[in-house]
Amino acid sequence: MMPISLSPQDTMALWVTFKLAVISTTILLVLCAPAAWWLAHTRWRGKVVVEALVTLPLVLPPTVLGFYLLLLLGPRGWVGGTLESMGFNHLAFSFTGLVIGSMIYSLPFVMQPLTNAFQATGTRVLEVAATLRASPLDRFFTIVAPLARRGFLTAAVLSFAHTLGEFGVIIMVGGNIPGQTQVASIAIYDHVEAMDYQSAHALALILVILSFSLLLAVYGLNRKFKVVGVGS
Template sequence: MSPGDLSAILLTLKLAGATTVILILIGTPLAWWLAHTRSRLRWIIEPAVALPLVLPPTVLGFYLLILLGPAGAIGSAWVQLTGETLAFSFSGLLIASVIYSLPFAVQPLQTAFQSVGDKHMEAAATLGASPLDAFMTIASPIAIRGYFTAAVLTFAHTVGEFGVVLMVGGNIPGKTRVISIAIFEHVETLSYTEAHRLSIGLLIFSFLVLMAVTILHRRAPVRAG
């Protein structure tokens, strides 16, 4: 394997790992709110969270590029703050990945939190537990399968993403060149052996991810309140 491909693999793992951690932290309160709120805002926020599932990656990437570019609302503020641009940088790539993988973290967590039910939380409250204590000691352990599914799907989705990372990050070796971009570049240069090597790795990885999630959901029964 060439140093360039090895660098792309390491950068992809770094991006996927960081995206997963951020989305678990962000997705947990958001998924809990969606699972229990009766606010009318839910009918706006829930479709907005799921939007990356149906929106073409190039469309999302295009608008993120505008937003994160030097003239964009976020990009210009970032330039003034750091002197660097978000577009075509790892930081910009991370922001784009977090947005594009958001539903893969939130939806499994939301489903898991809905399965907790109200009885467990009400019982904890009668025993004097605060909402945070009840969440940490009751809801989170019951929803552990949701956390596992969210983490695995988010990581795998980030590893395989192409359209958004190409639009926002481009193809800068050691900085924004991830596995999917490396495969595309190998195909463009007719380096099919290198493209096949990386592609078969992603194929095996994706299969193992789906198999792990399937086995988990078949073996562990859903606990309802």
């Protein structure tokens, strides 16, 4: 096996990747929790449209999603153009643009586990808590969140691991700027293109080990939660 050694640029690419995964996953969990709760309990007939939109990134080619995000966030786009008219920089080829693209691309991996977890909690226990005058926030944080912890854990790990391997959306929205928007997947591609397989192997192996470890942890913890739930 080839020895694992990382150049400073590869180390920076890993750092950008981890930072992107942490930030996008954290924001997604905060924003998706109320949306998933609504989606799990609403009886609105248009719910199917929302579900289709949330799931769309799963079937849409990443380059297509990245292309339209580039148009939206670029200097001539609605978001990027508005920002520039206000004296700010547009978001294309920036780390902020990466976060936005990553969040949209990973949206199904957070929404679906949370929605399923909220549906499984039911409403009976919340109705009992309401009769005891517990506020909606108290009910969510003391009842819903603990009951849905498996869903939160699964959503967090899937989103984080999915972000580690993003390529198409990232290259379209952020480009390949070392230290700013170059992530590990793009660095691997650059190494393969330059026939530097040893450097590509080092980065790829780190991502494989990390992704496998994350999935192993979530399966193990979910099994532990299930056993505890049955035993209690």
